[in-house]
Amino acid sequence: MSVIVKLLSKFDDSGIRKAKGSFSGLKGAIGAIGIGVGISQITDLLLDSAKAASGDAKSTKLLNTQLVRNAGATKAQIKQSDKFIEKLSLQTGILDDDLRPAYAKFGNVTHNVKDAQKLLTITIDAAAGSGKSQTKIAQAVAKAYDGNTKSLQNMFPELKKSKDVLGDFTTEYEGMAAINADPFMKFNNSMDILKEKLGAVILPLLSDFVDYISKPGGPIDQMSAFLDSFQDPNSDASKMFTNIKDAVKDAFGHVKDFFALFGNGDAMKGFGNVVKTLVMALPALIALKGIMVLASAGKAVAGLVTAMKAIAGANAASSLGGVAGAGAAGISVVMVGVAAIAATQFAAAVATGMADASIKAALAAKGSQATTTTSVFSGSNGQTMSIPNTGDIHDLFGFKAEAAKNAKPNNIINITVTNADPKATVDAIAKYVKLNGALPSVLTTGKYGR
Amino acid sequence: MASDVVFNAKALIKDLEALKPGITKQLKKDIRQVVKPMQTDIKSAIPSVNPFSSGVRKVANTRGRLAWGAGKPANTVTISFKTGRSRKTATTALSALVVSSPATALADVAGKGSGEVRRPVTNAYPYKDGERRHRTTTQGQKMIRHLRSKRASNFVYPAAEKSLSSVQAEVKLVIERYAAKVNRKLN
Numbered sequence: 001m002s003v004i005v006k007l008l009s010k011f012d013d014s015g016i017r018k019a020k021g022s023f024s025g026l027k028g029a030i031g032a033i034g035i036g037v038g039i040s041q042i043t044d045l046l047l048d049s050a051k052a053a054s055g056d057a058k059s060t061k062l063l064n065t066q067l068v069r070n071a072g073a074t075k076a077q078i079k080q081s082d083k084f085i086e087k088l089s090l091q092t093g094i095l096d097d098d099l100r101p102a103y104a105k106f107g108n109v110t111h112n113v114k115d116a117q118k119l120l121t122i123t124i125d126a127a128a129g130s131g132k133s134q135t136k137i138a139q140a141v142a143k144a145y146d147g148n149t150k151s152l153q154n155m156f157p158e159l160k161k162s163k164d165v166l167g168d169f170t171t172e173y174e175g176m177a178a179i180n181a182d183p184f185m186k187f188n189n190s191m192d193i194l195k196e197k198l199g200a201v202i203l204p205l206l207s208d209f210v211d212y213i214s215k216p217g218g219p220i221d222q223m224s225a226f227l228d229s230f231q232d233p234n235s236d237a238s239k240m241f242t243n244i245k246d247a248v249k250d251a252f253g254h255v256k257d258f259f260a261l262f263g264n265g266d267a268m269k270g271f272g273n274v275v276k277t278l279v280m281a282l283p284a285l286i287a288l289k290g291i292m293v294l295a296s297a298g299k300a301v302a303g304l305v306t307a308m309k310a311i312a313g314a315n316a317a318s319s320l321g322g323v324a325g326a327g328a329a330g331i332s333v334v335m336v337g338v339a340a341i342a343a344t345q346f347a348a349a350v351a352t353g354m355a356d357a358s359i360k361a362a363l364a365a366k367g368s369q370a371t372t373t374t375s376v377f378s379g380s381n382g383q384t385m386s387i388p389n390t391g392d393i394h395d396l397f398g399f400k401a402e403a404a405k406n407a408k409p410n411n412i413i414n415i416t417v418t419n420a421d422p423k424a425t426v427d428a429i430a431k432y433v434k435l436n437g438a439l440p441s442v443l444t445t446g447k448y449g450r
Numbered sequence: 451m452a453s454d455v456v457f458n459a460k461a462l463i464k465d466l467e468a469l470k471p472g473i474t475k476q477l478k479k480d481i482r483q484v485v486k487p488m489q490t491d492i493k494s495a496i497p498s499v500n501p502f503s504s505g506v507r508k509v510a511n512t513r514g515r516l517a518w519g520a521g522k523p524a525n526t527v528t529i530s531f532k533t534g535r536s537r538k539t540a541t542t543a544l545s546a547l548v549v550s551s552p553a554t555a556l557a558d559v560a561g562k563g564s565g566e567v568r569r570p571v572t573n574a575y576p577y578k579d580g581e582r583r584h585r586t587t588t589q590g591q592k593m594i595r596h597l598r599s600k601r602a603s604n605f606v607y608p609a610a611e612k613s614l615s616s617v618q619a620e621v622k623l624v625i626e627r628y629a630a631k632v633n634r635k636l637n
Contacts, residue, residue: 003549003558005492005610007485007621010459010533013540061541065455211537 011061063100063107071107071116084117092124092177099124102138109142119145121177122170129176130156141166454622459544460533462625465632477628478531481545484620488613489527489547495609496525496549501557501600502593518553526551545621549606558606561594 060082067073067081085103089096102123106116123141127134132155140151149165162168213219256267263270456462466473500518518524528548536542549555567586574581 001552001555003555003606004530004543005488005547005549005606005614006543007545007547007614007618008454008456008543008625009541010456010544011541012458012460012535015535015537016540018537058540061455069454 066104077113125173125176128180129173491609495605565594
């Protein structure tokens with residue numbers, strides 16, 4: 001506790017600016033870590049308010065200093081002056097920062113706070129009523145107060161014959177500012193004044209808050225320590241993130257393995273193949289559904305790969321040892337899959353109402369071939385469909401198909417449909433070709449021919 | 451107590467130092483010289499005898515941190531010159547006279563309030579294993595009455611006000627004189 005007699009004061013708002021800067025940083029940090037929009041909006045308002053209050057405090061301080069020095073204003077008069085400016089600003093919609101310089105000027109001229117207020121009111125009213133510059137009117141009014149009315153009379157010729165220039169001037173324009181006030185500006189001013197008042201409350205709180213968060217061992221120190229702990233591989237935080245990273249890596253590895261099955265060991269290529277095939281052969285979604293059922297049974301992407309391996313059969317499984325192990329055998333499996341997708345369509349056609357065994361002639365007429373061999377599967381009405389079973393055979397999607405491991409260009413797959421309507425089968429193939437332009441590309445590039 | 455406001459005081463000192471290293475020391479000396487009479491006035495206005503003491507009975511603690519003259523002489527008045535900023539307020543004292551003895555400061559401001567007890571019973575506060583509250587004593591009121599009867603309070607400002615306006619003007623002149631040196635150099 002001490003008694004302080006101030007001799008000279010200094011104005012330095014860098015401390016407040018720094019506090020505001022810290023608060024901006026906090027706002028940025030809050031934004032960065034994604035904490036709600038609401039906080040961001042609140043900090044915007046608080047910062048605006050603090051800024052307004054800081055500017056207002058500076059402007060008020062300047063005015064008050066001049067009033068004390070030039071008009072000998074007492075503490076009570078200073079307080080009343082602040083209220084007067086606020087009231088005038090609210091009534092007229094003119095910013096308080098624009099009123100203060102004129103007020104200070106009148107204080108300097110009149111050496112009397114009351115007269116200064118009176119002259120300021122006249123000036124504001126005349127400016128609003130005549131549309132002339134407030135600054136120029138203020139200069140003329142100040143001169144008129146000192147007895148030199150020439151400027152004022154030149155600006156307002158109707159005063160030339162007046163015996164009481166200032167009195168008549170006041171009477172003519174009294175209350176004009178309030179009448180002509182722009183409601184929108186009045187509203188804006190009210191909001192600004194409110195903000196300044198809020199800011200005056202916020203500034204010290206802001207300062208305390210910054211002190212709190214920046215004190216040794218405070219929240220900023222704690223957050224720094226937490227972030228630093230990531231650099232220590234033995235810390236719990238670091239271990240947790242390592243575990244997450246490993247889990248993501250594993251999952252991604254399984255997904256990569258899965259798609260590599262379809263792309264000769266290249267996951268991206270495999271993904272492209274699968275997407276292309278799925279788009280071209282919508283019925284394959286039925287098969288995909290089967291895969292997903294199996295995958296869900298495994299409850300993981302790893303289960304999906306296992307399921308694929310299981311579907312491909314024991315022999316294939318041995319040749320599908322992940323990305324590294326995928327080679328020519330991998331290609332053959334993919335081909336089987338694609339062929340089987342096409343076969344799925346045929347089978348669907350067969351299973352839905354065919355009666356004739358041979359479709360060969362009809363297919364030939366359409367530019368396709370169909371010959372009977374093996375691997376029969378049946379429809380619910382006794383229909384059957386055979387797909388040749390020569391060489392490597394893999395059971396995929398529930399259908400038997402010929403592997404193309406050793407297939408040559410223009411190799412032909414012969415499909416036999418028995419007890420089915422050959423026309424329906426041919427139509428199904430023809431419709432597929434019409435809709436999709438061709439059979440799946442892998443079929444037309446020589447692995448499987450028509 | 452209105453005092454003039456200096457803007458960019460810190461920058462001024464920085465520029466002065468850049469202009470002539472060590473010149474700030476001279477500036478402080480000049481201010482001290484101007485303020486010295488007022489400092490002496492205040493020192494002499496501070497009671498030389500403990501105003502809290504009473505021939506009849508004790509009216510306040512005479513020991514501890516708030517004892518008269520404890521830690522530093524009761525009439526310690528220092529001249530302060532600070533260019534540092536404040537986090538809480540934009541306008542702060544650049545130069546001031548500080549009466550820093552706690553007992554002196556206490557005696558100076560004591561008795562300015564009504565002395566009315568705001569809370570006859572205190573709020574609950576932790577005590578041993580539980581809480582307790584106690585009634586507010588009348589010691590403070592007695593102390594104020596005693597200080598008033600001896601007219602022992604409110605001595606710093608009356609002493610300062612004798613020469614405050616002239617000293618303020620002189621201090622400002624000193625600052626302006628040094629600011630002019632920087633301005634001359636800049637121009």
